């Protein structure tokens with residue numbers, strides 16, 4: 001670690017004030033900016049760490065910055081804290097052409113007046129510096145670079161920024177490691193580190209085991225460790241892998257069968273669920289807890305129908321999916337809940353050239369509070385996410401391949417059953433409720449981000465509202481289904 005990497009700025013009002021007008025312009029344009037559509041009204045500094053001193057060839061700051069935004073007041077709603085973003089800001093006299101896409105702007109006044117600032121994740125030296133800090137387990141100001149000593153990190157690996165659309169930012173090092181830098185950060189235990197570490201401890205090799213990670217300890221000495229911010233995770237790079245979404249679209253375009261890949265993916269999902277249930281707490285959801293789950297689903301439906309008028313005609317049918325689940329709970333059915341992935345879809349699955357599936361991105365739905373994302377949930381929620389994904393892929397095919405989604409959905413469930421011993425289709429009420437909840441989420445997501453895609457979740461909405469889609473007959477059983485136990489463990493009625 002270079003001698004320059006030493007100083008933490010505890011207060012740097014001049015720095016943030018000089019960056020303010022540039023960040024107001026630049027931040028909302030970033031894919032990972034979570035507060036789209038609401039103007040940024042100002043910034044406040046959570047922490048600033050000087051990684052390379054300013055004024056030379058290259059200066060480098062690590063910043064945690066709160067972006068304050070105008071929020072339409074909702075009567076009675078609690079005030080939301082402003083989102084906190086992680087920024088790695090480089091400053092140079094001028095940017096070489098290769099860094100043009102990283103430009104944030106030219107600073108007019110303050111400590112960096114006359115300098116050009118940019119997103120330093122695009123630059124080699126700053127990202128090399130991060131890897132070196134992780135390799136050596138550095139502590140720089142409040143930044144803690146920590147690692148699993150059993151894994152080797154070679155020095156000198158060449159970095160390159162991942163340029164595809166992401167919710168965070170990732171840097172690949174020499175095709176050996178990938179470092180995900182979280183952009184919107186919150187204090188607390190982050191499932192994107194917590195779950196892969198737990199799975200690695202459990203010997204589950206469906207998830208790349210974290211090699212090293214970055215935390216920021218900003219609380220006073222002696223404060224609980226879980227108040228630290230997790231800022232990034234380094235993990236082995238799965239070489240030559242394609243994600244499940246790309247693969248599914250490729251097979252669809254060739255008119256080829258994806259059933260065996262889907263079955264293997266079902267097995268991989270069940271392996272992850274089984275390992276998580278072994279190593280982290282599970283709970284039984286009785287009437288009260290299920291009613292709370294259902295209340296949440298109904299609330300999301302109401303909010304979605306408010307936001308997207310196209311959903312309104314289906315609302316009564318969709319509500320019946322949730323009421324049916326509440327009805328089973330009222331009759332005494334119980335379900336097991338455990339830690340799950342929380343945001344599973346084809347894009348979160350990588351297949352290596354040998355055909356092995358890996359699950360990545362255990363962050364959960366980033367818009368939800370951390371405490372909610374870390375709550376045990378029925379594993380069927382992940383299954384429902386994947387089933388929706390097969391439906392999405394089928395809709396993207398041109399020409400369409402009749403029956404493709406149903407075949408994949410059935411194969412996935414049967415693969416899942418082979419490993420877990422329980423076929424999700426044998427609990428159609430729970431599955432329909434979770435598929436419905438996910439499809440409603442997707443309607444809102446597409447209306448906000450990709451209005452052209454809105455017909456995809458809406459077509460599922462019309463089937464789900466009519467009570468179709470997840471009934472066992474809608475998903476034909478594959479031969480391996482015969483291995484499913486005749487009395488599945490879920491839903492379970494409590495013993496008298």
Ligand SMILES: Nc1ncnc2c1ncn2[C@@H]1O[C@H](COP(=O)(O)OP(=O)(O)O)[C@@H](O)[C@H]1O
Pocket residue numbers: 162166167168169170178180208235236237238239241243347348350360361363
């Ligand atoms: N271990 C890995 N090996 C290879 N590629 C990976 C790995 N982890 C992530 N990726 C690639 O990086 C992309 C983004 O990773 P992800 O964890 O989903 O980030 P985000 O939360 O920003 O969406 C993935 O879609 C995948 O293509």
Ligand SMILES: O=P(O)(O)O[C@H]1O[C@H](CO)[C@@H](O[C@H]2O[C@H](CO)[C@@H](O)[C@H](O)[C@H]2O)[C@H](O)[C@H]1O
Pocket residue numbers: 166167245343345346347385388389390392393442445
């Ligand atoms: O960025 P994230 O991975 O956290 O997920 C968000 O974006 C996804 C789209 O990129 C969106 O997924 C939906 O579209 C996918 C195809 O692009 C499809 O495979 C998924 O099944 C579907 O839900 C996801 O919902 C959203 O949270």
